[in-house]
Amino acid sequence: MSKVLTALDKSGSFRVYLTVSTDMTETARQIHNTTPLATAALGRVLTGAGLMGLMLKNESDKLTVQFKGDGPAREILATAYGDGSVKGYISNPNLDMPLKADGHLDVGGALGIGQLTVIKDLGLKEPYVGRISLVSGEIADDLTAYYYISEQQNSSVALGVKIARDCSVLCSGGMIIQMLPDAKEASVDALEAMLGELEPLTSIIERVLLRSAGMSEEGVLQEVLQEIFGGMPEEFAPEILEFRHMQWQCDCSEERLERALAAIGKKDLREIIDEDGQAELTCQFCEKKYLFDKEHLERIYHQL
Numbered sequence: 527m528s529k530v531l532t533a534l535d536k537s538g539s540f541r542v543y544l545t546v547s548t549d550m551t552e553t554a555r556q557i558h559n560t561t562p563l564a565t566a567a568l569g570r571v572l573t574g575a576g577l578m579g580l581m582l583k584n585e586s587d588k589l590t591v592q593f594k595g596d597g598p599a600r601e602i603l604a605t606a607y608g609d610g611s612v613k614g615y616i617s618n619p620n621l622d623m624p625l626k627a628d629g630h631l632d633v634g635g636a637l638g639i640g641q642l643t644v645i646k647d648l649g650l651k652e653p654y655v656g657r658i659s660l661v662s663g664e665i666a667d668d669l670t671a672y673y674y675i676s677e678q679q680n681s682s683v684a685l686g687v688k689i690a691r692d693c694s695v696l697c698s699g700g701m702i703i704q705m706l707p708d709a710k711e712a713s714v715d716a717l718e719a720m721l722g723e724l725e726p727l728t729s730i731i732e733r734v735l736l737r738s739a740g741m742s743e744e745g746v747l748q749e750v751l752q753e754i755f756g757g758m759p760e761e762f763a764p765e766i767l768e769f770r771h772m773q774w775q776c777d778c779s780e781e782r783l784e785r786a787l788a789a790i791g792k793k794d795l796r797e798i799i800d801e802d803g804q805a806e807l808t809c810q811f812c813e814k815k816y817l818f819d820k821e822h823l824e825r826i827y828h829q830l
């Protein structure tokens with residue numbers, strides 16, 4: 527489980543969502559057995575989606591973020607709920623590409639040219655769907671552009687995943703700064719100046735973790751917040767509202783996959799029963815395998 531700090535600046539101009547999501551990204555890495563580049567790409571998408579999920583009104587509200595490109599990563603998808611649960615996958619977990627000139631993992635190159643689609647299911651008749659062309663494929667830039675273009679909302683998204691020598695996740699984090707409707711103009715200028723100078727989020731997190739061994743997660747987040755916003759004018763200093771949490775959680779079940787089998791239709795299901803005599807389905811989010819034997823398949827068939 528990862529804690530998420532939410533804060534509001536003193537002037538009521540912007541809200542901050544900040545998390546250290548190392549646990550969640552490492553869980554995803556172990557489930558999908560991803561290479562460092564795939565871990566970085568998936569971790570950024572999961573963390574971004576998780577924070578966006580917490581911005582939804584109700585705990586049952588659901589948000590899906592899909593990155594699709596012509597690069598070797600092909601598709602990265604994450605689904606998050608208002609209660610902080612997040613799941614996701616990358617269609618190519620074996621992704622491998624040379625580092626960029628600056629030594630960073632080339633997530634943008636791995637995605638290539640493509641689109642970002644955000645689907646919000648708020649329990650209404652129709653889900654809300656927003657789609658933009660990828661800006662850089664580096665995930666945070668694309669989510670920032672999505673808010674601006676699709677939701678006419680000024681936000682700034684920062685996401686990062688740092689990989690350890692043994693290919694596990696060293697640290698992972700994310701931050702969304704959301705401008706509020708009554709934002710003071712001076713706050714926008716102050717934020718722009720601050721963000722222009724800001725070092726990568728993972729560098730700040732790493733430094734705080736190094737000097738505060740044994741500190742609580744809440745304490746670490748407060749220190750990271752201070753490092754980021756410490757130089758802002760006092761009137762725009764963020765004040766902590768609450769701590770929430772997000773965690774990796776897949777909601778797949780046998781019933782869900784029964785429905786998926788039923789959805790392929792009577793004719794195709796008959797074929798599977800007669801030719802294979804069983805069906806093994808794998809949840810693409812958590813890789814859990816579900817085996818349906820002949821008897822079980824017949825039962826689904828006869829219910830159709």
Ligand SMILES: [Zn+2]
Binds near residue numbers: 776777809810813
């Ligand atoms: Zn699952």
